[in-house]
Amino acid sequence: QVQLQESGPGLVKPSQTLSLSCSVSGGSFTRGGYHWNWIRQHPGKGLEWIGNTYYSGSTHYNPSLQSRLTISIDTSKNHLSLMLTSVTAADTAVYYCARSEWYGFDHWGQGILVTVSS
Amino acid sequence: DIQMTQSPSSLSASIGDRVTIACRASQDISGSLAWYQQKPGQAPKLLIYAASRLESGVPSRFSGSGSGTDYTLTISGLQPEDFATYYCQQFYGIPRTFGQGTNLDIK
Numbered sequence: 001q002v003q004l005q006e007s008g009p010g011l012v013k014p015s016q017t018l019s020l021s022c023s024v025s026g027g028s029f030t031r032g033g034y035h036w037n038w039i040r041q042h043p044g045k046g047l048e049w050i051g052n053t054y055y056s057g058s059t060h061y062n063p064s065l066q067s068r069l070t071i072s073i074d075t076s077k078n079h080l081s082l083m084l085t086s087v088t089a090a091d092t093a094v095y096y097c098a099r100s101e102w103y104g105f106d107h108w109g110q111g112i113l114v115t116v117s118s
Numbered sequence: 119d120i121q122m123t124q125s126p127s128s129l130s131a132s133i134g135d136r137v138t139i140a141c142r143a144s145q146d147i148s149g150s151l152a153w154y155q156q157k158p159g160q161a162p163k164l165l166i167y168a169a170s171r172l173e174s175g176v177p178s179r180f181s182g183s184g185s186g187t188d189y190t191l192t193i194s195g196l197q198p199e200d201f202a203t204y205y206c207q208q209f210y211g212i213p214r215t216f217g218q219g220t221n222l223d224i225k
Contacts, residue, residue, distance in 0.1 A: 047205055049214040062213040096161055103168050103209060104152035108161035
């Protein structure tokens with residue numbers, strides 16, 4: 001059973017960089033056909049797809065975040081990373097990592113709340 | 119971006135009821151639609167994919183239908199554990215986009 005676990009600081013200061021990791025266990029991280037995604041949910045709001053990466057390192061980003069965003073993958077450690085620069089209060093959210101096949105996000109981490117505040 | 123619009127935004131129903139949630143895409147997404155259930159404090163859970171295929175382990179009271187731009191999620195015979203928020207999501211284009219959610223609560 002695939003399991004995903006987000007980790008990182010729960011508090012980031014405005015203008016700084018938000019950095020999160022997602023550890024993946026129980027499955028083949030390098031198996032083709034899966035994309036590894038970051039999704040966020042603002043408090044009390046809906047879901048926003050941030051971007052994804054493939055085991056090859058290729059990425060797709062949400063254009064609304066692209067200028068501040070880097071998603072990377074480390075297949076030797078079975079984890080993916082998210083870096084979001086120049087954060088503001090609008091980046092306060094629960095951040096999820098999730099696996100997707102062609103049809104849907106079928107496995108999710110539990111999520112991590114990141115608050116942007118001084 | 120493909121905009122996904124769900125209706126209604128909230129819905130009250132009773133145990134045993136049959137409920138339907140609608141989702142409309144701003145363009146034809148050719149059946150590339152998924153439905154998720156989210157309970158407070160939990161990650162979303164995939165229920166339906168490719169518009170009408172039931173994810174493994176999901177009860178058969180959940181069903182999906184639709185094509186083109188219009189899709190529906192139906193729950194037949196509501197159970198207490200079904201009261202949650204439901205989201206549709208398109209897998210046709212980048213960025214992936216979600217509907218705004220439908221909150222289903224007990225009448």
